[in-house]
Amino acid sequence: MSKVMAVNCGSSSLKFKLYEMPEEVVICSGIVERIGHEDGIFQLKYKGKNNKKIVPVKDHAVAVNLVMEALVEEHIIKDLNEIKATGHRVVQGGPYFKESTEFNEDTVEKIRSLIPLAPLHNQAHLTGFEAFKKVLPNTPAIAVFDTAFHQTMEEEDYLFPIPKEYSDKYLIRRYGAHGTSHKYLSQKGEEYIPNSKDKKMIICHLGSGASITATKNGKCVATSMGLTPLGGIMMNSRTGDMDPSVYYQLLKVTGKDNETLFQELNKKSGLYGVSEVSNDSRDIETKSKEGDKNSIIAMKLWARRVADYIGQYYVRLGGCDLIIFSAGIGENASTYRELALKNIEEALNLKIDYKLNKELPCGKEAVLSKEDSPIKVVIIPTDEEVMIARDAYALLLKKEKTC
Numbered sequence: 021m022s023k024v025m026a027v028n029c030g031s032s033s034l035k036f037k038l039y040e041m042p043e044e045v046v047i048c049s050g051i052v053e054r055i056g057h058e059d060g061i062f063q064l065k066y067k068g069k070n071n072k073k074i075v076p077v078k079d080h081a082v083a084v085n086l087v088m089e090a091l092v093e094e095h096i097i098k099d100l101n102e103i104k105a106t107g108h109r110v111v112q113g114g115p116y117f118k119e120s121t122e123f124n125e126d127t128v129e130k131i132r133s134l135i136p137l138a139p140l141h142n143q144a145h146l147t148g149f150e151a152f153k154k155v156l157p158n159t160p161a162i163a164v165f166d167t168a169f170h171q172t173m174e175e176e177d178y179l180f181p182i183p184k185e186y187s188d189k190y191l192i193r194r195y196g197a198h199g200t201s202h203k204y205l206s207q208k209g210e211e212y213i214p215n216s217k218d219k220k221m222i223i224c225h226l227g228s229g230a231s232i233t234a235t236k237n238g239k240c241v242a243t244s245m246g247l248t249p250l251g252g253i254m255m256n257s258r259t260g261d262m263d264p265s266v267y268y269q270l271l272k273v274t275g276k277d278n279e280t281l282f283q284e285l286n287k288k289s290g291l292y293g294v295s296e297v298s299n300d301s302r303d304i305e306t307k308s309k310e311g312d313k314n315s316i317i318a319m320k321l322w323a324r325r326v327a328d329y330i331g332q333y334y335v336r337l338g339g340c341d342l343i344i345f346s347a348g349i350g351e352n353a354s355t356y357r358e359l360a361l362k363n364i365e366e367a368l369n370l371k372i373d374y375k376l377n378k379e380l381p382c383g384k385e386a387v388l389s390k391e392d393s394p395i396k397v398v399i400i401p402t403d404e405e406v407m408i409a410r411d412a413y414a415l416l417l418k419k420e421k422t423c
């Protein structure tokens with residue numbers, strides 16, 4: 021038995037889960053938020069308790085120290101050497117990483133070189149990694165890339181139709197995101213279609229950030245997010261795909277600068293932008309039930325965009341055995357699921373148990389399709405952290421073997 025930690029460092033937060041491996045038992049989990057502030061928030065969940073305190077958290081190093089001290093104080097570990105490996109989520113691995121990779125100088129340099137493609141994320145991951153390295157200098161660490169799972173796409177699926185020179189010189193292409201989630205779901209999804217030859221799946225990771233992936237035999241064939249998480253389906257506050265000239269025209273008519281407009285497309289658009297209500301899909305649903313016209317059309321637009329991708333991927337895969345709904349909206353929001361399904365059921369001949377869809381408790385794994393549906397439709401809660409822990413544990417085993 022070995023303890024490994026899955027880490028997700030953002031620019032102002034640090035999330036972690038400590039696992040007992042290979043059993044995959046979660047020992048504790050927690051989050052440090054508002055890093056860089058006097059009133060940072062540190063929460064530790066352990067044995068059913070949720071301890072929360074407000075403390076100054078100057079930087080990521082302070083955040084990591086807070087976590088480590090708490091683990092010892094709460095007698096979760098006796099000393100830091102008990103943590104045998106760490107796994108760090110990295111959003112952008114560019115064309116370099118097809119799988120999780122041990123942190124070394126080369127890995128760090130490549131992640132650094134990709135900062136322009138994911139400015140907030142990759143910088144934060146490196147800062148977090150350095151902070152962990154200070155307290156656990158001899159503990160092996162692995163980088164687990166959101167983009168790695170999508171590296172199996174063919175050129176005609178990942179290239180954008182821009183001058184080839186730009187794709188080559190500036191690494192401008194589709195990388196996708198949520199790859200760790202899509203990989204987990206594609207593996208878990210196999211349990212539902214044991215007799216399928218090609219295991220064709222359309223996986224809908226519908227959180228506040230959302231992406232849809234087509235997989236065949238456990239490999240990514242196509243994915244909706246693009247160069248950055250702005251691409252693909254409409255999201256809580258992001259536009260998803262649209263005619264690039266919308267951006268150009270908005271620059272001209274609003275007189276706003278590039279950066280402001282780009283931020284608006286990321287943070288003030290999508291469900292939020294169209295409804296003018298909030299960037300939380302729950303608020304928009306509430307408003308739509310009250311008859312708010314903008315919220316109603318926002319939800320309809322969202323469902324259409326989801327349906328567009330499912331249709332596209334059905335064709336791309338030459339059929340489909342399994343459609344998976346997952347993440348915040350996919351796991352919890354029956355109304356959004358129903359809207360999306362109503363848009364695709366006729367073409368795909370789906371037979372859906374809408375009563376079950378409505379009555380299911382939030383976050384429950386379930387089959388939504390009826391026996392006679394040619395495509396199974398399921399809800400599977402995602403688990404990106406366990407994938408990170410698995411890769412960290414695999415690295416540990418590899419290290420032990422070579423010692």
Ligand code: ADP
Pocket residue numbers: 226227228229230256299300301302305347348349352353354382
């Ligand atoms: P992310 O990691 O992208 O922030 P999550 O997968 O955790 O997203 O999803 C969070 C989002 O899920 C929330 O912003 C909210 O919009 C949506 N969500 C969660 N529960 C529900 C629900 N019961 N109904 C509608 N939307 C929900």
